[in-house]
Each structure stands twice: as C-alpha cells, then as structure tokens.
Amino acid sequence: MTIYFYKVDAPFGCFSNFSLHPIWIDGVYWQTVEHYYQAHKFVGGKNESAIAKIRKAKTPAEAAQIGRACPHQWRSDWDLVKLYIMWEGVLTKFMSHADIQAILLSTGEEILVEDSPVDYYWGCGEDRSGLNKLGQIIMNVRQEIRWRKPEHTWQLKSSSVDEQLTELVL
Numbered sequence: 001m002t003i004y005f006y007k008v009d010a011p012f013g014c015f016s017n018f019s020l021h022p023i024w025i026d027g028v029y030w031q032t033v034e035h036y037y038q039a040h041k042f043v044g045g046k047n048e049s050a051i052a053k054i055r056k057a058k059t060p061a062e063a064a065q066i067g068r069a070c071p072h073q074w075r076s077d078w079d080l081v082k083l084y085i086m087w088e089g090v091l092t093k094f095m096s097h098a099d100i101q102a103i104l105l106s107t108g109e110e111i112l113v114e115d116s117p118v119d120y121y122w123g124c125g126e127d128r129s130g131l132n133k134l135g136q137i138i139m140n141v142r143q144e145i146r147w148r149k150p151e152h153t154w155q156l157k158s159s160s161v162d163e164q165l166t167e168l169v170l
C-alpha cells in the first residue's frame with residue numbers, strides 16, 4: 001500500500017519538510033528541514049543575507065516564500081547540490097527524533113509519496129506522474145537508518161557477524 005503524505009496535520013504529516021522537527025547541522029540550528037533546504041539555495045550565492053532571514057523565518061511556509069523568491073540570486077550549482085542538501089536535512093531529522101524515526105521504520109517497505117498537487121519534482125504532482133524525489137529520499141533514509149541501527153535490520157538478525165562478512169566479501 002502506497003503511503004501518501006503532504007500536509008503536516010494529516011496522516012504521516014511528520015514526513016513533510018514543513019513538520020516542526022528542528023535539526024542541528026554543523027553546529028547550526030534549523031527550525032525545520034524546509035528552513036535548512038531553502039537557506040542553502042543562497043550559500044555561496046550573490047545574496048547570502050537571505051540565509052539569516054530564512055533561518056529566522058517564523059514558519060516553514062515563510063522560509064519557502066523567501067527561498068523561492070529571486071531565483072537569479074541562488075547559488076549557481078543549486079541544481080547539482082539540491083538533492084544532497086535535501087538528503088542531509090531529511091537524514092538528520094529522522095536521526096534526531098526518535099518518535100518520528102519509529103514511525104518511518106514502521107512503514108516497512110511501503111512506497112512513500114509526497115502528494116503535492118503542484119510539485120512534480122519533489123512530489124508526485126496533481127496527476128501523480130511526478131518524480132517524487134522527496135519520497136525517494138525518505139525511503140533511502142529509512143534504509144540508511146536500518147543499516148546504521150542493526151537492531152532494525154531484520155534481514156541480518158538471524159546471521160552472525162562472520163556470516164554477514166562472508167556474504168559481503170563473496
């Protein structure tokens with residue numbers, strides 16, 4: 001069963017980047033992943049003062065509004081780095097908050113889809129044909145957490161460390 005998420009106050013709303021789960025990255029505090037993601041459009045760009053404005057934005061919607069304005073001021077490599085920035089923010093979020101990490105792991109192998117009616121890159125768009133990059137990142141993070149926390153890795157539970165190493169080497 002595919003799990004669709006989008007609005008923070010709807011089921012699986014904690015998967016949205018707008019959910020109020022702060023993160024610390026490189027000693028810097030961000031109120032939400034959305035604040036972190038939007039601010040990074042301006043790192044090394046022509047208008048670095050936007051970073052502080054986005055960091056202080058009262059809501060993730062406000063952070064997005066500032067971040068989406070003036071695309072000509074974004075860093076020139078934004079399209080190259082945005083997937084990595086998003087992955088880092090989302091991984092940090094689910095590593096930092098045990099309650100939502102448990103919700104993520106409880107989804108097993110279900111497909112996760114950001115059900116945005118307007119975004120065909122991060123979400124699936126109105127007709128659900130979009131790329132769903134955010135859903136893909138969250139599924140990747142789910143697997144990453146299982147690898148980092150072997151107690152969640154049910155596939156490996158039955159075999160010993162020696163057996164696992166042999167499997168990896170062969």
Ligand SMILES: Nc1c(N[C@@H]2O[C@H](COP(=O)(O)O)[C@@H](O)[C@H]2O)[nH]c(=O)[nH]c1=O
Binds near residue numbers: 008017068119
């Ligand atoms: N959840 C959610 C949104 N979706 C988020 O917007 C971000 C993409 O922004 P951009 O790259 O600037 O188009 C990304 O984090 C995506 O998950 N947008 C919204 O306006 N409202 C919302 O409730």
